[in-house]
Amino acid sequence: MILEAKENPQSLLYLNGVTKTFDGFKAINNLSLDIAPGELRAIIGPNGAGKSTMMDIITGKTRPDEGEVKYKDVVDLTRFDEADIANMGIGRKFQKPTVVESLSVRDNLDLSLAGNRGIWQSLFFKLTGQQQQRIDEVIGIVGLTEKSGDLAANLSHGQKQWLEIGMLIIQDPEVLLVDEPAGGMTDTETMETAELLKTISKQHSVIVVEHDMDFVRALDCHVTVLHEGSVLAEGNLETVSTNPKVIEVYLGR
Amino acid sequence: MMLMNNKSVLMSLLMNDKIGSKLIGFIILASIIIALLNLFAPEGSALHVPTYIVSLLGKYLCFALLALALDLVWGYCGILSLGHGAFFALGGYAMGMYLMRQIGDRGVYGNPDLPDFMVFLDWAEMPWYWQGFDSLSFALLMVVLAPGLLSFLFGWLAFRSRVTGVYLSIITQAMTYALLQAFYMNEFGFGGNNGLTDFKDIAGFSLLADGTAVGLFLISALSLVLAYIACRFITESKFGKVLIAIRDAESRTRFMGYRVEHYKLVVFVFSAVLAGIAGALFVPQVGIINPGEFSPIKSIEIVIWVALGGRGTLYGAVIGAFIVSYGKTFFTGAFPEIWLFMLGGLFVLTTMYLPNGVVGLFGRIKANKGEAS
Ligand SMILES: Nc1ncnc2c1ncn2[C@@H]1O[C@H](COP(=O)(O)OP(=O)(O)O)[C@@H](O)[C@H]1O
Ligand SMILES: [Mg+2]
Numbered sequence: 030m031i032l033e034a035k036e037n038p039q040s041l042l043y044l045n046g047v048t049k050t051f052d053g054f055k056a057i058n059n060l061s062l063d064i065a066p067g068e069l070r071a072i073i074g075p076n077g078a079g080k081s082t083m084m085d086i087i088t089g090k091t092r093p094d095e096g097e098v099k100y101k102d103v104v105d106l107t108r109f110d111e112a113d114i115a116n117m118g119i120g121r122k123f124q125k126p127t128v129v130e131s132l133s134v135r136d137n138l139d140l141s142l143a144g145n146r147g148i149w150q151s152l153f154f155k156l157t158g159q160q161q162q163r164i165d166e167v168i169g170i171v172g173l174t175e176k177s178g179d180l181a182a183n184l185s186h187g188q189k190q191w192l193e194i195g196m197l198i199i200q201d202p203e204v205l206l207v208d209e210p211a212g213g214m215t216d217t218e219t220m221e222t223a224e225l226l227k228t229i230s231k232q233h234s235v236i237v238v239e240h241d242m243d244f245v246r247a248l249d250c251h252v253t254v255l256h257e258g259s260v261l262a263e264g265n266l267e268t269v270s271t272n273p274k275v276i277e278v279y280l281g282r
Numbered sequence: 283m284m285l286m287n288n289k290s291v292l293m294s295l296l297m298n299d300k301i302g303s304k305l306i307g308f309i310i311l312a313s314i315i316i317a318l319l320n321l322f323a324p325e326g327s328a329l330h331v332p333t334y335i336v337s338l339l340g341k342y343l344c345f346a347l348l349a350l351a352l353d354l355v356w357g358y359c360g361i362l363s364l365g366h367g368a369f370f371a372l373g374g375y376a377m378g379m380y381l382m383r384q385i386g387d388r389g390v391y392g393n394p395d396l397p398d399f400m401v402f403l404d405w406a407e408m409p410w411y412w413q414g415f416d417s418l419s420f421a422l423l424m425v426v427l428a429p430g431l432l433s434f435l436f437g438w439l440a441f442r443s444r445v446t447g448v449y450l451s452i453i454t455q456a457m458t459y460a461l462l463q464a465f466y467m468n469e470f471g472f473g474g475n476n477g478l479t480d481f482k483d484i485a486g487f488s489l490l491a492d493g494t495a496v497g498l499f500l501i502s503a504l505s506l507v508l509a510y511i512a513c514r515f516i517t518e519s520k521f522g523k524v525l526i527a528i529r530d531a532e533s534r535t536r537f538m539g540y541r542v543e544h545y546k547l548v549v550f551v552f553s554a555v556l557a558g559i560a561g562a563l564f565v566p567q568v569g570i571i572n573p574g575e576f577s578p579i580k581s582i583e584i585v586i587w588v589a590l591g592g593r594g595t596l597y598g599a600v601i602g603a604f605i606v607s608y609g610k611t612f613f614t615g616a617f618p619e620i621w622l623f624m625l626g627g628l629f630v631l632t633t634m635y636l637p638n639g640v641v642g643l644f645g646r647i648k649a650n651k652g653e654a655s
Contacts, residue, residue, distance in 0.1 A: 088537060090533065110536075111533065111536035111537055112536050112539050112540060112541050112542070115536070115537050115538060115539035116539040120537070121537050123533075123534070127531050127533070127534045128531065128534070129523075129526060129527045129530045129531055129534065129535075130530050130531070131526060131529075131530055132523060132526055132527070132530075136523055139520070139523065140520070140523055140524065140527055140535075140538060141538050146538075146539045146540050146541065148521065148544060148545060148548055151519065151520040151521040151524055152516070152519050152520070152521045153519070154519065154520040154521075196538070200538065200539070
């Protein structure tokens, strides 16, 4: 019904000339971006550059004023809402870690588990042994085995970030949009998170927004610099970080 | 096989809800004892429970059912409806219309075809929307359909346009207020200011008979118990977890791929239907339904029951409804002028000092004792 997409698309996500204005302020300004299937992409840029707004636009939370947003070459994402887009295989982690606080770690993963989202099914749903196993496995991957029965509210900030990443993994989307995953983490945790995302990117496409340069370096991937709602520079971290325009934006003021 | 299966589902639900199972057990046992003491203990003996007490307790059971309905949407899904009284009243009116038709020619005007208030208004015939109400099964269908359809329409519009939080509360309040104004009007055709009253019998049983009062009381208790189990089934299912996810993190739930507006709509309509059933059971036990049931303060009272009992627990709502309703009966008898102030004060104290209500307080005391020993 939704997916008229091709089997082997050229680009997974394609943004062209996207603009979004909030009260006369252009948060996104003629933004163009092309993510290939299977790619790991880092997006950096100063606060207010429009990174989160870009993710809002891709995931259906915000409608752009202008421009194309295409998934797998043909699906026009601006015509769908969050639930549709999530079910097409685009998963998202928020900048502020967002988990269901009054449910346990395990229940959070149970809810996110790939599968039918229908009302009737949810009333009579029973986890299969295989699904139980998958949940345990993901709890292990994000290092929350000891906390699996705890309420998500009782996790530390960093643990919530991981839980949310775990929820993304178990949702099994084709592409993960990950907004500042290392926020509130210690240096070790930050590096572990980078490793985790690299592992995930072997099987999924991943777009990561992050400020932490060590983190981006550890990802070792193509980098896009966003500034005032458009792309300022693109390339590997070395090229980008020696670009005079980038240096000016980051250090000039 | 099917039965075994159902039985084990029920058992596991009750096992996971210790307080709820005790409460259900208590309600069943107490209702049976009260019924027996009314029917078989001789009048005048200390053990006899007078019929008016039976009906009063029956009314509390209806309120408990109403509180349960609100807790399901508010406590679990974060939808603070300040208009649940409207669904209760609609169920009540549907039942009231049936009871009016049962009066037949025994009204003050002795008109076999028209209810008294229509004769008084000089109406020549019954309006079309009164057709069918001489049948109990039709009326019962309307008890479900009237609140069901209104909540469906309202919820469909509100949830689709993503009206949430205080804005949603305000429009639910506006909804019940609009209905209040409509039902006050004589031309609206539901008895205006006076509402519907002077009922004689239900399903052929006289409403004055002790047996009828006891029957209605027992049906109310049974409805409460069944509704409780249904609500618990919902909250224990994955559907219930989705509701909690919507309450705690609505947009996260959308990004997981759940159609939040559909989930809200389904639980809202289910809750409204429960409220309608509560209203339908309430009317024959108190003998009247009038537009006052639509007044905003009534809907706010339901919120107070749930908040005071303990929101998001189901049993807390039931307990809160009993406590506050009993308080109201007692204080409106003893000091009628201060009841509203007390109610307001209770609400303020609860929100300030008992965020988890009375059941939360019990839980805390128990935990403290556990630590001490
Ligand atoms: N819903 C909104 N309403 C008004 N302004 C917004 C909204 N969302 C984002 N903005 C503004 O758009 C700009 C870009 O924000 P954002 O995308 O969050 O930046 P980043 O994630 O790169 O730090 C900021 O100036 C922010 O204030
Ligand atoms: Mg941001």
